[in-house]
Amino acid sequence: MQKILLSVLTIFFVQFALAQNDFYVKGRVTDTTGAPLAKASVFCQNTTLGTVTDNDGNFQLKLPHGGYDLIITFTGYETYQTQVNNNNALNALTITLQPKGKQLEDVVFTSSSELADGLEKYGSFFNANFIGSTEDAGKCQIENPQALKFFFSKKKNRLKVTEREDLVIINKALGYKIHYKLDSLTYEYGNNTCTYTGFPFFEPLEGTPEEQKVWKANRVKAYNGSRMHFMRAWYNHNLEKEGFEIEKVTSLSPFAVETISNPYDSSIYSIDSSEVAINYDGRLRIKYHNEMPEKAYIDFYKLPPQLRAQLTVIEINEGFNIMSNGYFYDQNDVTNNGYWSWEKLAELLPYDYVPEE
Structure with missing residues (x-):
């Protein structure tokens, strides 16, 4: 009876949290002398939510309930990043941007050289590892590929890609223009691993009614089974209803698993100030049953053609917290392998996306 009551209270709490009003983030951006920086870009990464500072360096953002990484950029200055959410709404931020130096770049590339024919x-290799190889990836195009800089280190057997200016990607499958501030993409040939960091900002495309209808359907398809969908489902206490199953990986093989019968057990799942804390350290396999994996994924990884679920293995380092919009932190403590890793930028949706019923 106590467990049933706890589940009911949990569901009520989550639904109540989702019903809360939007919150505001306000502040002022200056240089190191205290002079205001006008027209600085202020946005929440991986969203459609952004603005620019006024002539006095002031800004205000209205944000839906949830969590976000607030990013502030200005030409010639280091990027500023901080976390905001409905529990710590910031109404008097003062941000001092630091001038960008060249020393760091010189150190990073002392043993490498930029490839003139990079x-x-x-280029195609970068697209496959950054935009992806899904069906939607074929409908994405980088408008300014000349902004990319390619470096290869023979000693480390490593490819590194940076940018001269923000990348602009047109996703004609989902109907977004993505402004992507790419820190770097690194591919380690020794163990065939790829990592990249950066800050995407989404701008919905204007299209005909027919295009809008296609984009709406494609967005729902991209959302279903995605990491954001999974995080929202775990937050909302409805994993099974949304088609997800969680299994504990018990060895190095992702197929050695045991079922987690109750993913909301208090030993791993708790609520604090409208955040859900996941207290787990190790590997979990996520099965999404409501959609089959794309044929290209099965062919690429030479998987059994009868596979009927999308499989992802996440490795968790000492747990993480989930907000109502599917944002979670610290994101560096969760790494993906499997289907979520294969679905890259072409399938990415902003945190303020909500599928219509």
Whole structure:
């Protein structure tokens, strides 16, 4: 009876949290002398939510309930990043941007050299590892590929890609223009691992009614089974209803698993100030049953053609917290392998996306 009551209270709490009003983030952006920086870009990464500072360096953002990474950029200055959410709404931020130096870049590339033919040699490889190889990836295009800089280190057997200016990607499958501030993409040939960091900002495309209808359907398809969908489902206490199953990986093989019968057990799942804390350290396998994996994924990884679920293995380092919009932190403590890793930028949706019923 106590467990049933706890579940009812949990569901009520989550639904109550989702019903809360939007919150505001306000502040002022200056340089190191205290002078205001006008027209600085202020946005929440991986959203459609952004603005610019006024002539006095002031800004205000209205944000839906949830969590976000607030990003502030200005040409010639280091990027500023901080976390905001409905529990710590910030109404009097003062941000001092630091001038960008060249020393760091010089140190990073002392043993490497920029490849003059990098785009020609590695452009397709970059697209596959950054935009992806899904059906939607074929409908994405980088408008300014010349902004990419390619470096290869023979000693480390490593490819590194940075940018001269923010990338602009047109996703004609989901109907977004994505402004992506790419810190770097690194591919380690020794163990065939790819990592990249950066800050995407989404701008919905204007289209005909027919295009809008296609984009709406494609967004729902991209959302279903995604990491954001999973995080929201775990937050909302409805994993099974949404088609997800969680299993504990018991060895190095992702197929050695045991079922977690109650993913909301108090030993791993708790609520604090409208955040859900996941107290788990180790590997979990996520099964999404409501959609089959794309054929290209099965063919690429030479998986059994009868596979009927999308499988992802996440490795968790000492737990993480989930907000109502599916944002979670610290994101560096969760790494993906499997289907979520295969679905890259082409399938990415902003945190303020909500599928219509």
